[in-house]
Amino acid sequence: MSVGIESIGIKLPSYVIEAKKIAKLRGMPEEKATIGLGCHMVGLCLDQETVVDLAVNAAKRAIARWKGNINEIGMIVVGTESSLDEARPLSAWVAERLQLSGHIRSYEVKHACYAGTLALRQAVEWKKATNSPKSALVIAVDVCLYAPGHAAEVTQGAGAVAMIVGKDSICSVDLQTYPYSEPCFDFWRPTGDTFPTVDSQKSLTAYLKATENCFKALFADQTNLSFESFRSICFHIPFPKMVLKAFRHLSLSFNLSEFEQHKLLRDKVLPFITWNKEVGNSYSASLWISVAQALETAKNGEKIACFSYGSGFGSELFVLERNHNSGDWAEDIKTDLSKRKEISIEEYDKWRKKEVFKLEKQTIPTDLTEVA
Ligand code: CAA
Numbered sequence: 399m400s401v402g403i404e405s406i407g408i409k410l411p412s413y414v415i416e417a418k419k420i421a422k423l424r425g426m427p428e429e430k431a432t433i434g435l436g437c438h439m440v441g442l443c444l445d446q447e448t449v450v451d452l453a454v455n456a457a458k459r460a461i462a463r464w465k466g467n468i469n470e471i472g473m474i475v476v477g478t479e480s481s482l483d484e485a486r487p488l489s490a491w492v493a494e495r496l497q498l499s500g501h502i503r504s505y506e507v508k509h510a511c512y513a514g515t516l517a518l519r520q521a522v523e524w525k526k527a528t529n530s531p532k533s534a535l536v537i538a539v540d541v542c543l544y545a546p547g548h549a550a551e552v553t554q555g556a557g558a559v560a561m562i563v564g565k566d567s568i569c570s571v572d573l574q575t576y577p578y579s580e581p582c583f584d585f586w587r588p589t590g591d592t593f594p595t596v597d598s599q600k601s602l603t604a605y606l607k608a609t610e611n612c613f614k615a616l617f618a619d620q621t622n623l624s625f626e627s628f629r630s631i632c633f634h635i636p637f638p639k640m641v642l643k644a645f646r647h648l649s650l651s652f653n654l655s656e657f658e659q660h661k662l663l664r665d666k667v668l669p670f671i672t673w674n675k676e677v678g679n680s681y682s683a684s685l686w687i688s689v690a691q692a693l694e695t696a697k698n699g700e701k702i703a704c705f706s707y708g709s710g711f712g713s714e715l716f717v718l719e720r721n722h723n724s725g726d727w728a729e730d731i732k733t734d735l736s737k738r739k740e741i742s743i744e745e746y747d748k749w750r751k752k753e754v755f756k757l758e759k760q761t762i763p764t765d766l767t768e769v770a
Contacts, residue, residue, distance in 0.1 A: 401525045401573070402566025402718070404466065404533060406690050406727040407459025409452045409558045410677050410734035411541075413442040417552040417678070419743045424547055431552040436638030441555045441677035442741070443541055444749055449480040449556075450491045453539040456558035457496055459730050460535070464562050468496070471562075472532030473503040473524055477513030477682045480540045481506055484589065492537065510585065511634050512708025514538020514559070514682035519714070521563040522571045533564030540681030545593040546750040553637040555678020559686035566721055569693055569702070574619070575716040578611040580604070585709035601709060605640065606647045608713035609633075612705060613648055616715050625654070629700035629720070630692035631666045634685045634707040635674045641667060644705075673731055689718070694728050696720035 417437035418428040431437045443452070453476060461468060474496075476488040487506035493499060503524070507517045514536075521534035539558035544550045563571075584601035587594040617623060625631065625648075633641045645667055649659040670692045674684060685706050692702045702718045741749075 399526070399529065400566045400570045401522050401563065402570040402721065403561050403568045403693075404564050405460045405464035405562040406568065406693070406725065407456045407461070407463065407560040408687065408690055408727055408730040408734075409456040409459065410731065410738065411441040411443045411452065411556040412447055412734075412738050413444050414439050414738050414740050415442060415743070415746050416440070416740075420552045420554075420746065423743050423747055424551060426549070426552065434639065435553060436642070436675070437552050437678065438638075438675040439678060440552065441557060441680070441738070442746075443556050444741070449478065449482070449488065449539055449541050450495065452541070452556060452558035453478075453488065453492045453537045453560070454495045456539065456560035456730075457492060457535060457537055459727070460560035460562055461496075463726065465567075466533055466562065466564070468498065470532050471498060471502060471535050472530050473521060473534035474498055474537075475503075475505055475507060475517040475521060475534065476537045476539060477507045477515065477517035478539050479508060479510050479513060479587070479681055481508065488539075498535075509712050510708035510710055511540070511636070511681040511684060512706050512712045512714065514686055515704070515706035515708075515714055518561065518563065518571070519575065519716075522573070525564060526573060533562050536561045536563050538682040538686045540683055542679045542681050543593060544596075548593070548596070549598065550596060553679050555680045555684075557677050557680030557683040557687055559683045559690055561686070568722065568725055569696075569718040569720050572717040572719070575714055576612045576615040576619070577712065577714040578608050578615070579712040580607070582711055584711055602640075602643070604709070604711045605636075605707050606644060608707050608711060609644045609648060609705060610651045612713055612715035614651070616703075616717075617652075623717075625652070625662050625666070627701055628666055628703045628717075629696045630670045631662070631703045631705070632670055632685060632688040632692050633667075633705045635671055635688060636679050636684070638671050638675055641671055676731075676735060690727055693718070693720060694725055697723050
């Protein structure tokens with residue numbers, strides 16, 4: 399039995415601002431955001447939408463276009479680094495809103511931006527191991543926010559991708575997979591901190607190292623494959639320029655000529671980051687937005703390479719194969735892009751200042767008399 403993805407639903411946040419406007423607000427040259435980092439739009443939830451809203455709406459869309467019945471879901475797993483609780487999994491909030499209960503395995507997976515991929519891999523392996531007639535609902539969701547004034551503020555974003563994993567009607571997911579991990583502190587958010595702490599240079603180096611090691615393992619194992627074998631090569635996209643850096647690094651590692659490198663980038667990489675450029679970094683959902691775009695136009699039998707990276711760091715590379723040339727999840731993107739509201743830089747600034755204020759208010763008092 400080949401296991402794969404049966405349905406896809408996407409939800410983008412309802413508010414947006416241009417990355418270059420955030421740059422201007424912070425005194426950063428606009429070109430650093432647009433050319434240096436390749437950023438275009440930053441999707442925002444503001445205080446109107448939560449990570450649960452994004453996840454539930456993506457799931458509803460995936461379920462609505464699925465051929466199955468909600469009673470046939472045997473597992474719900476949410477990959478996120480935006481969890482609401484140290485104990486209660488985000489999947490419980492989502493399952494509650496979807497009225498999913500009963501003989502269902504429900505849990506949350508965390509590994510920075512790699513969490514959504516781990517959720518998908520576990521669903522695939524669960525389906526294969528149990529041979530269950532049921533399907534799994536996998537959701538990759540995150541809200542990415544940095545501290546006001548942080549250099550990465552222009553890379554923020556949010557989004558959710560829900561996938562029903564079971565039959566391979568949209569694509570099969572190769573059971574063979576190529577992980578690479580190496581513990582480090584490149585990007586982390588200790589319990590209680592609102593925003594992540596980042597060692598920028600370390601994160602860039604770690605991402606490149608992960609890319610090289612995963613692709614080397616894939617090509618060493620599946621000697622019939624090369625970059626040319628893929629219809630699309632999809633990456634985790636913390637900011638669009640990172641994908642260019644990663645592909646440049648791979649080109650040097652695999653001795654690709656300038657011509658080969660440009661042709662591969664033009665045909666197999668860059669066409670599949672345009673949805674991401676509309677929304678910014680959605681952490682766990684980022685790779686899956688790119689994969690959804692690649693699957694949307696891929697033809698029967700075409701292969702897609704999926705490279706996932708999560709700080710800390712863990713990474714994994716594997717291959718999907720398109721099965722049928724149909725699917726209307728691009729509608730989700732069209733709908734959300736047409737309906738979202740662009741906020742002004744003044745509104746953004748006001749909202750960020752309120753966030754900092756809220757943070758100060760939430761500080762736990764050390765003197766108990768303050769509690770009264
Ligand atoms: N005009 C045009 N380009 C400009 C410019 C200008 N005026 N000023 C600077 N630039 C260019 C720089 O030359 C540089 O380009 P190259 O990388 O091609 O040399 C680029 O803009 C960025 O400049 P810096 O390296 O000086 O930027 P920075 O020190 O502010 O760091 C960052 C940028 C790494 C993205 C930082 O914002 C950051 O820490 N981001 C969060 C971590 C991250 O995204 N890491 C990526 C890998 S980890 C991961 O993938 C997990 C995740 O999702 C977070």
